[in-house]
Amino acid sequence: MKKYQVVGIGNAMVDVLTRAEDGFLAEAGIEKGIMQLIDMERAVALYGQIGPAREISGGSAANTIAGIAQLGGRTAYVGKVKDDQLGAIFAHDLRAQGADYVTGLAPKDADGETGRCIVVVTPDGERSMNTYLGVTEFLEPSDIDPNMMADAEWIYLEGYRFDGPDSHAAFAKAINACKGRGGKVALTLSDPFCVERHRDAFRMMIREDVDLLFCNRAEMLSMYQTDDFDAALKQAGEEVELVACTDSEHGAHIISGRVRRHAPAVATQIVDATGAGDLFAGAFLWGLVNGYDAETCGRMGCVAASEIISHIGARPEADLKALFAKHQLI
Amino acid sequence: MKKYQVVGIGNAMVDVLTRAEDGFLAEAGIEKGIMQLIDMERAVALYGQIGPAREISGGSAANTIAGIAQLGGRTAYVGKVKDDQLGAIFAHDLRAQGADYVTGLAPKDADGETGRCIVVVTPDGERSMNTYLGVTEFLEPSDIDPNMMADAEWIYLEGYRFDGPDSHAAFAKAINACKGRGGKVALTLSDPFCVERHRDAFRMMIREDVDLLFCNRAEMLSMYQTDDFDAALKQAGEEVELVACTDSEHGAHIISGRVRRHAPAVATQIVDATGAGDLFAGAFLWGLVNGYDAETCGRMGCVAASEIISHIGARPEADLKALFAKHQLI
Numbered sequence: 141m142k143k144y145q146v147v148g149i150g151n152a153m154v155d156v157l158t159r160a161e162d163g164f165l166a167e168a169g170i171e172k173g174i175m176q177l178i179d180m181e182r183a184v185a186l187y188g189q190i191g192p193a194r195e196i197s198g199g200s201a202a203n204t205i206a207g208i209a210q211l212g213g214r215t216a217y218v219g220k221v222k223d224d225q226l227g228a229i230f231a232h233d234l235r236a237q238g239a240d241y242v243t244g245l246a247p248k249d250a251d252g253e254t255g256r257c258i259v260v261v262t263p264d265g266e267r268s269m270n271t272y273l274g275v276t277e278f279l280e281p282s283d284i285d286p287n288m289m290a291d292a293e294w295i296y297l298e299g300y301r302f303d304g305p306d307s308h309a310a311f312a313k314a315i316n317a318c319k320g321r322g323g324k325v326a327l328t329l330s331d332p333f334c335v336e337r338h339r340d341a342f343r344m345m346i347r348e349d350v351d352l353l354f355c356n357r358a359e360m361l362s363m364y365q366t367d368d369f370d371a372a373l374k375q376a377g378e379e380v381e382l383v384a385c386t387d388s389e390h391g392a393h394i395i396s397g398r399v400r401r402h403a404p405a406v407a408t409q410i411v412d413a414t415g416a417g418d419l420f421a422g423a424f425l426w427g428l429v430n431g432y433d434a435e436t437c438g439r440m441g442c443v444a445a446s447e448i449i450s451h452i453g454a455r456p457e458a459d460l461k462a463l464f465a466k467h468q469l470i
Numbered sequence: 471m472k473k474y475q476v477v478g479i480g481n482a483m484v485d486v487l488t489r490a491e492d493g494f495l496a497e498a499g500i501e502k503g504i505m506q507l508i509d510m511e512r513a514v515a516l517y518g519q520i521g522p523a524r525e526i527s528g529g530s531a532a533n534t535i536a537g538i539a540q541l542g543g544r545t546a547y548v549g550k551v552k553d554d555q556l557g558a559i560f561a562h563d564l565r566a567q568g569a570d571y572v573t574g575l576a577p578k579d580a581d582g583e584t585g586r587c588i589v590v591v592t593p594d595g596e597r598s599m600n601t602y603l604g605v606t607e608f609l610e611p612s613d614i615d616p617n618m619m620a621d622a623e624w625i626y627l628e629g630y631r632f633d634g635p636d637s638h639a640a641f642a643k644a645i646n647a648c649k650g651r652g653g654k655v656a657l658t659l660s661d662p663f664c665v666e667r668h669r670d671a672f673r674m675m676i677r678e679d680v681d682l683l684f685c686n687r688a689e690m691l692s693m694y695q696t697d698d699f700d701a702a703l704k705q706a707g708e709e710v711e712l713v714a715c716t717d718s719e720h721g722a723h724i725i726s727g728r729v730r731r732h733a734p735a736v737a738t739q740i741v742d743a744t745g746a747g748d749l750f751a752g753a754f755l756w757g758l759v760n761g762y763d764a765e766t767c768g769r770m771g772c773v774a775a776s777e778i779i780s781h782i783g784a785r786p787e788a789d790l791k792a793l794f795a796k797h798q799l800i
Contacts, residue, residue, distance in 0.1 A: 159787075192536070192563040192785055195525040206522070225555040225583070233522040253555070455522055457489075 142323070143291040144240075145214045145429040149284075149314055150201025150298030151276045152219030152243075153255035154226045155414065157452055158193040160260050165268055170260060175269040175331045177303065178258075183272035186258055195226075196453035197233035198257055199276075200330060201298035203415045203454040207422025207444060209238040210456050213429065216240035216292075218314075219301075220283060222275045223247055226254035233455065244283045246275040265410030265449065273303065280306035286317035293323055293429055294352075296421070297345075299330030299359075302338040315349050326352040328421055329359035336362060346379055352428075353380045354421045357387045373400065384438060386420050386445070394438045403438030406446035406467070415454025419444040423460065427469075436469055443467050472653075473621040474570075475544045475759040479614075479644055480531025480628030481606045482549030482573075483585035484556045485744065487782055488523040490590050495598055500590060505599040505661045507633065508588075513602035516588055525556075526783035527563035528587055529606075530660060531628035533745045533784045537752025537774060539568040540786050543759065546570035546622075548644075549631075550613060552605045553577055556584035563785065574613045576605040595740030595779060603633065610636035616647035623653055623759055624682075626751070627675075629660030629689075632668040645679050656682040658751055659689035666692060677709055682758075684751045686716045703730065714768060716750050716775070724768045733768030736776035736797070745784025749774040753790065757799075766799055773797050 165172050168189050178186065197206075205217045217234055221227030223245050234241045246252075255274040259267050279301065289295055295318045301307050315325055327342070327350045329335050335342060342363065346353060353376060357369060364372040376383045377395035386392045391405040423444035427437035447458050464470045495502050498519050508516065527536075535547045547564055551557035553575050564571045576582075585604040589597050609631065619625055625648045631637050645655055657672070657680045659665050665672060672693065676683060683706060687699060694702040706713045707725035716722045721735040753774035757767035777788050794800045 187562060191566045192527065193559075193566070194783060195559060197522070229523075229525060232517060236521045236523070453524060 142293050143214065144216050144288070144293065146205065146208050146294045146296055146425050147216045147218065147288060147292040148201035148205040148296040148298070149218045149301060149311070151199050151255060151273060151300050152202060152221045152230055153199045153257050153271065153276060154230055155196050155198035155454060156187070156193045156256055156258045157196060157412070157414070158190045158258070158260055160191065160262065162262050165260065165262065170268045170270060172262070172268050173266050174333055175271055175300070178270050178272050180252070180272055183256070183258065183270070186270055190258065190260065194452070195229065196455060197230050198414070198454050199230070200300055200328065200418050201296055202234060203418035204296060204422040204425070205239050206234060206237045206455050207419045207460065208426045211423070211426045211460050213426050216242070216288060218243045218283065220244060220246060220276045220279045221254045222250055222252070224254050226256060230254060237455070250275055259414050261412045261414070261452070265413050267412060267414040277304040278306070279304060279310055281310045281313045284310050284313045286313065289314045289317035289323070290321040292318055294326055294425060295323060296326045296425065297328070299328050299334050299338070299342065302334065302341060308341060319349065324351040325349050326354065326425065328354040328417070329363060332358040332362040335359050339363065350380050352382045352384070354417070354424070355385050356417055357385065360385050382434060384424055384441065386417055391442055392420065392438045394434045396434055401435045401438065403435060403442050406442050408446040408450045410449045412452045413449050415448045416445040418454060419448040419456060439467065440464055440469050443469065472623050473544065474546050474618070474623065476535065476538050476624045476626055476755050477546045477548065477618060477622040478531035478535040478626040478628070479548045479631060479641070481529050481585060481603060481630050482532060482551045482560055483529045483587050483601065483606060484560055485526050485528030485784060486517070486523045486586055486588045487526060487742070487744070488520045488588070488590055490521065490592060492592050495590060495592065500598045500600060502592070502598050503596050504663055505601055505630070508600050508602050510582070510602055513586070513588065513600070516600055520588065520590065524782070525559065526785060527560050528744070528784050529560070530630055530658065530748050531626055532564060533748035534626060534752040534755070535569050536564060536567045536785050537749045537790065538756045541753070541756045541790050543756050546572070546618060548573045548613065550574060550576060550606045550609045551584045552580055552582070554584050556586060560584060567785070580605055589744055591742045591744070591782070595743050597742060597744040607634040608636065609634060609640055611640045611643045614640050614643045616643065619644045619647035619653070620651040622648055624656055624755060625653060626656045626755065627658070629658050629664050629668070629672065632664065632671060638671060649679070654681040655679050656684065656755065658684040658747070659693060662688040662692040665689050669693065680710050682712045682714070683710045684714050684747070684754070686747055687718070690715050712764060714754055714771065716747055721772055722750065722768045724764045726764055731765045731768065733765060733772050736772050738776040738780045740779045742782045743779050745778045746775040748784060749778040749786060769797065770794055770799050773799065
């Protein structure tokens with residue numbers, strides 16, 4: 141038995157969550173519903189503009205790993221924080237959830253700080269993300285422990301982590317170590333504009349290394365540069381063993397070769413959409429490593445996503461296993 | 471017109487909020503429902519024991535001031551933070567709410583860090599607080615700007631702030647400056663064990679300087695060392711011009727000399743009791759400085775308290791003025 145069922149690699153960050161009317165987004169130059177990268181200067185200026193906030197550990201892959209850990213999965217996370225207060229908060233919240241977290245810590249005198257994401261939540265529950273990467277941008281091959289990757293059934297790679305000078309090399313090292321010992325690779329496309337920035341690198345990885353692809357409708361369309369969703373799903377199904385594509389209130393589409401299955405969305409009141417895709421992936425992966433069929437995994441994903449969007453913050457609050465039981469999935 | 475309607479002085483801290491079953495409190499040596507002071511070593515150990523948490527600006531008097539600011543009151547806060555990430559979070563959240571915050575900042579190389587309070591919320595919504603004071607313990611007379619106090623209709627003093635070597639002298643300086651220009655003094659007793667630690671100093675201040683006393687039932691009984699609540703209220707009424715004593719689900723008792731009025735509690739589901747008393751005081755004071763009678767102020771306090779306990783965190787989320795309007799108080 142491998143030590144880890146899933147090891148995630150991503151951008152480590154603390155979310156700074158605040159509410160605002162839609163008018164504020166235009167005023168502050170924020171594009172609605174996507175993730176924008178910002179520098180420290182912009183982060184300070186924007187922080188001065190937003191209302192009172194709360195801080196909750198985030199990071200896309202870290203949210204996924206937190207979900208798997210809460211479900212009792214054997215899991216670990218790799219992503220760089222600094223030796224500062226936000227770094228301590230991030231590390232605590234992952235470990236307290238039961239995930240291993242042993243990545244290289246940027247020292248107190250390193251440039252930059254622990255990454256943070258200023259998340260502006262509008263009355264419709266949509267989140268618009270403004271990410272200051274800080275030290276997490278500089279995750280490099282030396283931060284990847286090949287033994288850890290070799291000892292993982294799955295590694296889960298965050299698309300956002302394609303930003304950064306040494307990230308591709310770090311991913312390659314992780315993939316080689318994992319696949320060399322029979323492990324599998326899952327990738328999430330993260331964001332349509334992230335796909336824009338890294339389409340070729342994503343495409344190469346999808347064709348050569350990826351066994352399970354997570355994305356949403358917008359990312360899928362951006363990936364295959366088309367408006368034809370069904371055609372894009374079909375093409376993805378030809379390139380990857382398993383594709384799980386979320387589709388907002390339409391649930392999720394699970395593509396396995398030529399077989400297409402559907403998992404319905406679970407109705408809830410949307411308070412804050414942050415982390416919906418992350419927890420979908422976490423629940424899906426937990427189902428997969430525990431032997432559930434792909435359709436059930438998709439249903440688990442939709443249940444977990446509905447939990448996350450029903451409250452502020454991208455880490456699970458309710459007992460996900462109890463929710464799966466309530467929906468007769470386990 | 472004075473620049474400020476209310477200036478608060480208290481312990482500046484960020485709340486670290488986590489949920490746990492009652493059994494955890496015993497395991498971790500936490501006494502339920504009260505505030506315990508802890509040192510950094512204990513703070514680190516306890517942080518290692520708790521589950522995932524979220525960080526929301528807190529501090530008793532700061533919560534009160536945030537409430538007054540949200541209502542549109544002219545208000546400021548004095549309480550010491552450090553030049554670190556938690557200090558920046560605390561300062562941001564007060565200013566973003568519309569309160570002035572210009573207190574002396576402990577430098578990066580000062581001993582200790584910005585204060586924090588590990589708040590463990592049990593399933594019944596009760597909060598048990600574990601406070602690492604950090605630099606806020608060392609608020610001293612030089613941190614008090616007499617011009618600011620002179621320019622305040624009211625100063626609001628947090629009982630918790632009686633802990634610390636120079637706090638009594640700092641309070642005396644603030645009171646003198648405020649009263650010297652016709653201002654008034656409100657005091658909150660904060661916690662029954664805080665009353666235990668500082669009963670004589672509280673009593674002297676109540677008799678000599680306090681125009682408005684905030685407390686809850688347990689603090690009132692501890693103050694007058696009796697089990698007879700009515701007798702304690704009566705005695706307080708003889709010593710202070712106005713007394714506002716909260717009484718959980720029984721609402722609040724407002725004592726003005728020999729006249730005793732009652733404000734009913736506003737029913738809600740208790741998610742997290744943190745800050746109920748703080749927001750009661752904030753709403754009460756806002757009513758008072760805007761010319762409402764004491765009973766209406768008490769009703770406003772109960773409405774604000776019910777808002778705070780209906781969600782995680784001690785800063786208001788709903789529009790308090792809209793709630794007052796809904797309850798036909800304005």
